[in-house]
Amino acid sequence: MKHVGWQRSAALAACVAALALLIIAERADAAECTLERQGEGRVAAIVDGRSLRLEDGREIRLAGIERSEADRASGRTALAAIADGREVMLHGDDDAPDRYGRQSAFVFVAGSQHSVQSELLRRGAALASIDIADKNCAATLAEAERAARDAKLGIWARPSAIKNAESSGDILAAIGHFAVVEGKVLSVRQAGATTYLNFGRNWTRDFAATIPRRITPAFENASLGPKSLENKRIRVRGIVSSRGGPRIELLRVGQVEVLGGT
Template identity: 80%
Template sequence: MTPPALRNSAAFPALAASLLVLATAGPAGAAGCLLEPQGEGRVATVIDARSLRLEDGREVRLAGIERGGTDRVSGRAALSAIAGGREVTLHGDDDTPDRYGRQGAFVFVAGSEHSVQSELLRRGEALVSSDTSEKNCAATLAAAENAARDAKLGMWAETTAIKNAESSGDILSAIGHFSVVEGRVLSVRQAGAITYLNFGRNWTRDFAATISRRIIPAFESANLGPKSLENRRIRVRGIVSSRGGPRIELFRVGQVEVLGGK
């Protein structure tokens, strides 16, 4: 029964609405990741470490994470253990398939408040991709990755899980793969429309992170202007390429983490 003080209060409708939202929130809302529902289904096949196919034929790409390292078998096995053959619900901002026909989504196994993405991260079987725009989702994923790293689970049991920016050869071994690289920015230089965060003194050999001129305003708005990163120890994540030395191109602020003072 509604208490009289609330029943006669103008605030009651708003409170009742809030309680209704909490009562009917799906798993994405319960886990602090406020995304729209995109349907449901049963997992028929786990394609790889980030993709699965539902019984109705939809192919789903797990949003917000990347496969960690080069071990394809481990990642697929971990996803199979969590979601294989299970009923799942999908959540996201947009259910439009990508150019490969895959629907990007946060996936929740029936009865779980944590996304499949979070579970993979907690086991050290994935890396946060930093392409999630919803802040609560991004924070949830980052916390899961940090917990696995602190506990040295999965990939984090290996000392090479985070590449040393001074070890160009080790970074080059991960070309084409999503990786995390850590080190001190020795200099910041601009060449044309590209700004280079140089972690070494030889641009033909050493590691650098690059930022396109059009992206700079976003970094400056986040107090991560390139010049402010000079002499700072930072961690960057992204796909490793080779242009002279090993490179990671920075598209989003979330790819950079400042680790300490100058």
């Protein structure tokens, strides 16, 4: 009887250990982002460099990254290599589809501790976006992109991956697309409800980053007040528009990175 009791105890301990490992594994999958589990599925097709379709028909938009317009094909190839045909888990704030019927989520291949987004960024196959409020997610994506940029992998092998703020024509060519622009802020000017970070002397032609008045307190609280950026070299990212010269509107603190040097 003692032998039977020992066997039962051992079996119970093994079950408890297996359950613990399962819980740890599930938590590890979401370690990068403390977001709710939003389901799972198997990837049936790669739509483009930041979208995939599951076997149940759902189209998933990878949150937190942007495609590089110069590397559409390679981005799609990289995503296929990571996720095509794989079982994946979805994490996010909301599983409601957007107006195009796509669900935005962080995607984890089963058994991986890193999101598909992080893997793409580490390979230089995507750009870190600006639409992520979760600080853990944003920090992880920024670090993954930085590693690829430092190693000049993928899109970062091209000097044109970061646009020069002095080359307005080059930036204008990216209108409607996500871009990363780097340069020195020559002046800061307030006009109505908008603050302009001017990277050139000609305000109607040269590149500028704009900060709406309602967003300014967030920059001040992050020690990135507009006036403090004057005469600093910074890197900004966002969708390029044109209002006279090329513009990028700054709506999140994460769109600005202060660089060394003047």
